[in-house]
Amino acid sequence: MKLKAITPGWSSASAGLVLCATVLGAAASLPAAEREPIQALSRTPVALPADHPFRGTIALDVDARDVAHRIFVVHEKLPVQRAGATTLLYPRWEAASHGPSITVAELAGLDVSANGRSLPWRRDAIEPHAFHLEIPAGTQTMDVRFQVVADANRLSADVVAIAWQHLLLYPAGWYARNVAVVPSVLLPQGLKAFTSLDVSGTDDNWLQFGRVTLERLLDAPVLAGRYATRVPLAENGADAITFDLIATRADDLALPAERAGDLRRMVEQALVVFGTPPFGRYEVLARMSDEGASGGIEHRASAEIDIASSYFRDWAAQLNNRDIVAHEFVHAWNGLYRVPADLWAPTPSVPEGTSLLWMYEGQTEFWARVLAARAGLRSREETLDTLALDAAEVANRPGRAWRPLSDDVNYPSFMLHQSVPWRDWQRRKD
Numbered sequence: 187m188k189l190k191a192i193t194p195g196w197s198s199a200s201a202g203l204v205l206c207a208t209v210l211g212a213a214a215s216l217p218a219a220e221r222e223p224i225q226a227l228s229r230t231p232v233a234l235p236a237d238h239p240f241r242g243t244i245a246l247d248v249d250a251r252d253v254a255h256r257i258f259v260v261h262e263k264l265p266v267q268r269a270g271a272t273t274l275l276y277p278r279w280e281a282a283s284h285g286p287s288i289t290v291a292e293l294a295g296l297d298v299s300a301n302g303r304s305l306p307w308r309r310d311a312i313e314p315h316a317f318h319l320e321i322p323a324g325t326q327t328m329d330v331r332f333q334v335v336a337d338a339n340r341l342s343a344d345v346v347a348i349a350w351q352h353l354l355l356y357p358a359g360w361y362a363r364n365v366a367v368v369p370s371v372l373l374p375q376g377l378k379a380f381t382s383l384d385v386s387g388t389d390d391n392w393l394q395f396g397r398v399t400l401e402r403l404l405d406a407p408v409l410a411g412r413y414a415t416r417v418p419l420a421e422n423g424a425d426a427i428t429f430d431l432i433a434t435r436a437d438d439l440a441l442p443a444e445r446a447g448d449l450r451r452m453v454e455q456a457l458v459v460f461g462t463p464p465f466g467r468y469e470v471l472a473r474m475s476d477e478g479a480s481g482g483i484e485h486r487a488s489a490e491i492d493i494a495s496s497y498f499r500d501w502a503a504q505l506n507n508r509d510i511v512a513h514e515f516v517h518a519w520n521g522l523y524r525v526p527a528d529l530w531a532p533t534p535s536v537p538e539g540t541s542l543l544w545m546y547e548g549q550t551e552f553w554a555r556v557l558a559a560r561a562g563l564r565s566r567e568e569t570l571d572t573l574a575l576d577a578a579e580v581a582n583r584p585g586r587a588w589r590p591l592s593d594d595v596n597y598p599s600f601m602l603h604q605s606v607p608w609r610d611w612q613r614r615k616d
């Protein structure tokens with residue numbers, strides 16, 4: 187939208203412009219030559235995150251049964267910390283993308299009430315993920331209800347992917363580690379759920395999880411599927427590491443003994459390299475689909491892995507993707523247990539610094555290659571082939587001539603969800 191600057195002199199000619207003249211009132215007293223517009227945008231302050239205690243626990247209930255409309259229905263009970271002005275935030279930054287990849291456009295039907303009375307909210311004009319409210323004196327708890335419009339990838343009759351950072355509002359003013367949450371989820375009938383969260387109660391298709399900090403919750407997705415299997419990769423008391431596989435068809439679920447052996451050796455090798463795990467229990471949340479896109483998202487005690495339905499059947503074609511699980515597993519130590527200083531952020535609403543992203547991803551990828559080779563996921567020859575592929579790619583990617591790696595680490599702040607048609611020259615995520 188283009189706005190036309192209006193000079194105060196026009197106001198006498200048209201009643202419709204009186205408002206503009208009022209806004210520019212300060213300028214109107216100046217000599218004619220200086221009557222240029224000045225900005226009159228008012229800002230409502232949003233409390234910055236602070237490291238202090240949050241009283242009480244947020245109850246967060248997610249209903250994932252409306253698969254026909256692909257809508258998550260959310261109900262939160264928030265303990266009120268004090269009466270007066272307060273702000274609720276919808277997350278914007280995601281650990282996985284290192285950028286502002288969450289959009290509040292997917293949130294709909296927001297309704298806030300207390301003691302059965304509706305509380306009007308006002309969206310911040312500058313930060314659309316912030317909702318301002320006035321809490322009446324004496325209010326103990328706020329009821330917050332809304333829906334999140336998902337896509338088939340996150341919500342279908344056979345697969346539900348719960349990414350908590352898309353499914354909650356939280357009060358501005360506290361570090362996420364200071365805010366306690368008790369989450370629960372209602373799933374469609376017949377799905378089996380996997381997560382690193384501890385289940386404290388279950389009834390049919392309802393799962394109640396134990397109390398966690400908001401920080402931990404944001405790093406603990408739930409994956410549920412109709413066709414699912416669970417294969418242990420290591421068992422060492424509480425340090426159990428499990429491969430949880432979800433497929434679109436039961437036939438795809440068979441994990442060949444050879445591949446399970448590769449993954450077990452990879453875990454053994456990782457524990458030898460890094461030592462004591464930074465988790466009590468680890469879940470590889472692997473999901474097969476016919477789209478075949480491979481990728482992963484790292485967490486401290488789990489990994490979300492996307493693989494092709496033919497991943498294990500057509501092992502020869504997976505040369506480049508065989509170290510996906512190893513890569514995300516290494517992140518438990520490199521990137522999550524040890525976090526680059528400026529990458530750590532107290533809430534998902536403030537920016538992350540990415541100056542050490544080359545280390546976060548680069549060192550992880552290095553160890554993933556080593557572990558894959560040592561575990562037998564790739565033979566010696568195949569390992570050398572992948573290195574040759576990398577070398578060839580680098581040699582033919584001239585973007586480094588104008589954009590150094592120290593600038594490329596900034597890609598999440600301006601290249602997320604953007605098309606990069608001239609990849610070799612624009613350079614992205616090298």
Ligand SMILES: [Zn+2]
Pocket residue numbers: 484513517546547550
């Ligand atoms: Zn990574």
